[in-house]
Amino acid sequence: MNIEDVGEIIAVRVLEYVEQGKEKSFVEVAIGKPRQFPESTDYYVPYRIKGAGIEKLWYAGGVDAVQALQLVMLGIGSDLLVISRKLPGQLQWVGDIPGGRRPVSHRLGAHRSARARGRPGRHHRFAERPLATSALYDHFGRGAGKVIECKDAARSARHQGPPRAQYENWVRPYTSRPLTLNFRGEVVRLRLIITAVEGDEENSSQRERSILTILNDRTVAYGCQIFADGRVSYFYSSSTGVSGSGYPTIPEGELERLDKLLANLPDDGARLPPAGRRLVVQTPDGNRWRAQVYDRADAPAEVLEILRLSRSGIRSWVPQFQPASEWPAHESYGDVALCMSPDGKQIISSSRQGPLRFWNPETREVVKEVSIPQSISLEGLPDDMPRDAIAYVPAPTTKRAIYLSKSGALALWDADQRREIAKLDDNVRLDRAAFSPDESLVAVATAHKVSGGYWKPFRILIWRVGDGTLARELRPFEREIYEAVEGLLWWPDGVYLLAATKADNFFTSRGVGVWNVKSGRHRGEFAGCSTDLREQPDLRPATDSGRVEVALITFAAV
Numbered sequence: 001m002n003i004e005d006v007g008e009i010i011a012v013r014v015l016e017y018v019e020q021g022k023e024k025s026f027v028e029v030a031i032g033k034p035r036q037f038p039e040s041t042d043y044y045v046p047y048r049i050k051g052a053g054i055e056k057l058w059y060a061g062g063v064d065a066v067q068a069l070q071l072v073m074l075g076i077g078s079d080l081l082v083i084s085r086k087l088p089g090q091l092q093w094v095g096d097i098p099g100g101r102r103p104v105s106h107r108l109g110a111h112r113s114a115r116a117r118g119r120p121g122r123h124h125r126f127a128e129r130p131l132a133t134s135a136l137y138d139h140f141g142r143g144a145g146k147v148i149e150c151k152d153a154a155r156s157a158r159h160q161g162p163p164r165a166q167y168e169n170w171v172r173p174y175t176s177r178p179l180t181l182n183f184r185g186e187v188v189r190l191r192l193i194i195t196a197v198e199g200d201e202e203n204s205s206q207r208e209r210s211i212l213t214i215l216n217d218r219t220v221a222y223g224c225q226i227f228a229d230g231r232v233s234y235f236y237s238s239s240t241g242v243s244g245s246g247y248p249t250i251p252e253g254e255l256e257r258l259d260k261l262l263a264n265l266p267d268d269g270a271r272l273p274p275a276g277r278r279l280v281v282q283t284p285d286g287n288r289w290r291a292q293v294y295d296r297a298d299a300p301a302e303v304l305e306i307l308r309l310s311r312s313g314i315r316s317w318v319p320q321f322q323p324a325s326e327w328p329a330h331e332s333y334g335d336v337a338l339c340m341s342p343d344g345k346q347i348i349s350s351s352r353q354g355p356l357r358f359w360n361p362e363t364r365e366v367v368k369e370v371s372i373p374q375s376i377s378l379e380g381l382p383d384d385m386p387r388d389a390i391a392y393v394p395a396p397t398t399k400r401a402i403y404l405s406k407s408g409a410l411a412l413w414d415a416d417q418r419r420e421i422a423k424l425d426d427n428v429r430l431d432r433a434a435f436s437p438d439e440s441l442v443a444v445a446t447a448h449k450v451s452g453g454y455w456k457p458f459r460i461l462i463w464r465v466g467d468g469t470l471a472r473e474l475r476p477f478e479r480e481i482y483e484a485v486e487g488l489l490w491w492p493d494g495v496y497l498l499a500a501t502k503a504d505n506f507f508t509s510r511g512v513g514v515w516n517v518k519s520g521r522h523r524g525e526f527a528g529c530s531t532d533l534r535e536q537p538d539l540r541p542a543t544d545s546g547r548v549e550v551a552l553i554t555f556a557a558v
Contacts, residue, residue, distance in 0.1 A: 003059055006032040006048045015080075017052040019089025027051035027083075027091060029076060034065035041185050045072040049079060052087065064182040074241050081239075167272050167293070174282055174291035181225070183233070192226040192262060193282040193289075194307065196296065196314045201275045223280075224312045230255050232311050248311060258309045266300040268292040277317045281306065304478045315477035315503075318513075320527045327364045384415040393433040395442075400465050402442055404430040410446060412468040422468020429455050434488040434497075440465055441517070443474075443497055445485035458485045460499055462517065472520040476503040476513055487512075496523075 011031040018024055032046035044061040045068045060075045062068035084091045180189050199218040222236040224246075233246040250258065262283050272278065273295030281303065282289045294303050296317035307314050339348050346367065347359040358368040384399075385392050391404040392413075399416035402424075410425040425446060432445035443462050447455035460474040474497065487500035497515045512526035 001037070001044075001059075003046050003057060006030050006046045006057065007035065008033040015051075015091050017087065017089055017091055019087075022089070025052050027054070029080075031072060031076075034068050037061065043068040045069055047072055047076055049076070049083070052089075054083060054087075063184070067182075071242060074237075074239065077239055078241070163271050167270050170272055171280070171291045171293060174280055175289045177289065179284055179287065179289065181227075183227075189228040190225055191228050191284065192258070192310065193223065193280075194226075194310055194312045194314065195221050195223040195280040195282075197221050197278045197280070198276055200278075223314060224310060226250070226258075226310055234313070250309065250311065254309050258306065261302050261306050261309070264302070265292055266294075266302055268294055273297075279303070279314065299478075307478065308480050313479070315479060316522060318477065318522050319524050321524055322527055384418055386411075386413060386420070391430045393430075395435045395439045395465070398439050398465075400435075400439065400442075402430070402433045402444060404428070410444070412442075412463065412465065424461075424463055424468060424470075431458065431485055432488045434490055435465070436490050436494045436517075437492060438494060441471060441494075443488050443490070443499075445488060445499070458483070458501075460485060460488070460497075462497070472517065474499070474515045474520060475522065476501050477522055479503075486510075498526075 009030050010033050013029045015027045015029070016024055017027050028048075028050050030048045030050070032048075034043045034045050036043055042061055042063055043065045044059045045065075046057070046059040049056045056079060058075065058079075060068055060072035062071050080091065174193075174195070180187050197219065199220050218239070220236065220238040223234070225233045225235065227233070230250040230252070231247045232250065233244060235242065235244045237243075262281075265281065265283065272293060274297075277296045279294045279296045279299060280291055281294065282291045284290070294300065296315070299307075299316065304316070340346070341348060341358070345360075347361050348356060349359065350356045354371050356370040357366050358370075359365070360367050385401075386403055386405065388405045388407070389403040390406055392401060393403070394401040394415065399414060400421075401413040401415055402410070403413050404410050408427045408429075409423055410428050410430060411423050412421040413419075414421050424444070428446040428448055430444065431447055433442060435442045441462050442465055443460060445458060445460050447458050449455055450457075457480065461470060462472040462474065463469070464471050483502040485499060485501050487498075489498045490496075491498065495517060497517055499513050499515070500510070501513055502510050503513075513522055514524040514526070515521065516523050
């Protein structure tokens with residue numbers, strides 16, 4: 001659709017364009033009144049950017065006037081970013097000095113135009129307002145401190161104050177939106193909105209943001225909206241636009257459980273978590289929204305269950321541990337095992353066919369190489385195994401074992417008395433099992449067969465060896481999803497469990513996760529590691545990446 005003019009103008013912002021050796025000029029951004037598309041219930045908002053030799057007339061559309069206004073802000077911001085990169089000069093606030101920093105006297109409100117005893121000059125009045133190209137407070141939270149340019153807008157500004165004031169200012173956009181949504185021409189009521197906000201660390205550290213900072217804003221907000229009938233609508237918002245998808249439906253039984261959790265949400269303490277980790281949960285409270293903000297690094301168990309029941313796909317936040325150094329250990333990238341020497345001064349590596357290589361981690365050179373035997377005799381199967389076992393994992397020293405029967409039943413076995421202690425699971429495939437150092441617990445990775453004959457989802461469960469009761473379920477980023485579990489290994493003191501996992505279907509999602517066994521929480525992730533943790537008689541932590549990777553970390557007791 002082509003438009004000929006911006007129509008009735010409802011908002012204007014004037015920016016300065018400064019180019020060395022040339023006279024200062026102005027760029028005006030004008031936003032038109034929302035209009036309805038011809039022969040449609042949807043709306044569009046026209047806008048015009050004019051000045052510095054540039055003139056652009058375009059529009060942004062949405063399902064209603066409010067969404068069209070939200071989207072036009074993103075469109076204008078993207079256009080100004082592109083324009084600012086193409087121009088040889090600089091776009092800036094009216095009254096700013098080159099470089100985007102306003103004189104101190106002006107920032108404190110002491111600056112006056114030449115007509116000091118009268119009304120401030122037109123452009124100086126614009127300089128005391130927020131950037132006019134950013135308008136509505138939107139429900140994604142990126143609009144905090146940004147308002148539509150209107151009669152009362154000049155009084156609104158980004159507020160920085162005590163923690164309580166910062167909290168109230170930050171959550172205000174989430175409490176002010178309607179409880180209903182125009183969805184495909186139908187007005188639907190919402191029962192829940194969940195939003196994760198990332199990439200706002202730089203914004204939170206700045207009291208005043210320059211125009212370039214705003215145009216280069218990397219903040220993203222994503223999550224889901226739950227309709228009253230249980231349908232789920234997903235959204236993703238960034239400086240480049242807004243996208244959405246869906247729409248699965250939550251089963252009635254899970255909706256009831258979800259409502260009970262929402263009715264008893266833990267208090268958030270009215271304090272903002274660190275930037276980059278904020279999770280907003282919005283629930284109806286009379287005729288407005290109630291918003292609570294939690295830390296994804298340490299959200300209450302009830303909130304984590306809400307994330308899983310809502311199918312939000314939002315991850316918990318965990319620190320990412322990057323390798324301190326990396327170098328090739330073997331020519332092959334498969335079946336490589338690693339361990340530290342007893343004195344901690346060397347790294348030992350080996351592939352299936354050998355040789356054993358002893359590395360100096362400082363110089364990354366092989367100081368010794370030893371071949372390994374190529375033919376090893378295997379004794380017969382233990383006579384204390386269950387007769388129907390197709391997979392059998394004994395404890396290293398005690399007479400306990402995990403086994404999988406031909407029928408797909410997973411059980412805890414007493415090898416001494418040759419009897420089953422407890423049935424742990426049914427219709428599963430046993431992928432990995434690892435006993436804790438004191439052999440009081442066993443971590444088991446299993447897969448369940450789904451339609452099409454595929455084995456998923458994968459689960460990591462920790463069972464008590466004494467009686468076969470469930471101690472914990474470990475979840476990647478506190479979600480239900482495991483694309484694969486490719487190795488289990490206990491930390492020597494038994495406090496942590498390491499698991500090589502593929503958390504989703506992206507290849508880059510592979511890593512080695514760290515869980516606190518007592519709390520069951522995911523507490524860290526070794527990035528850059530490949531797959532397949534193994535425990536061998538003389539080679540403890542092992543990966544099959546074919547590279548030596550050393551990470552220096554300290555685990556907090558949490």
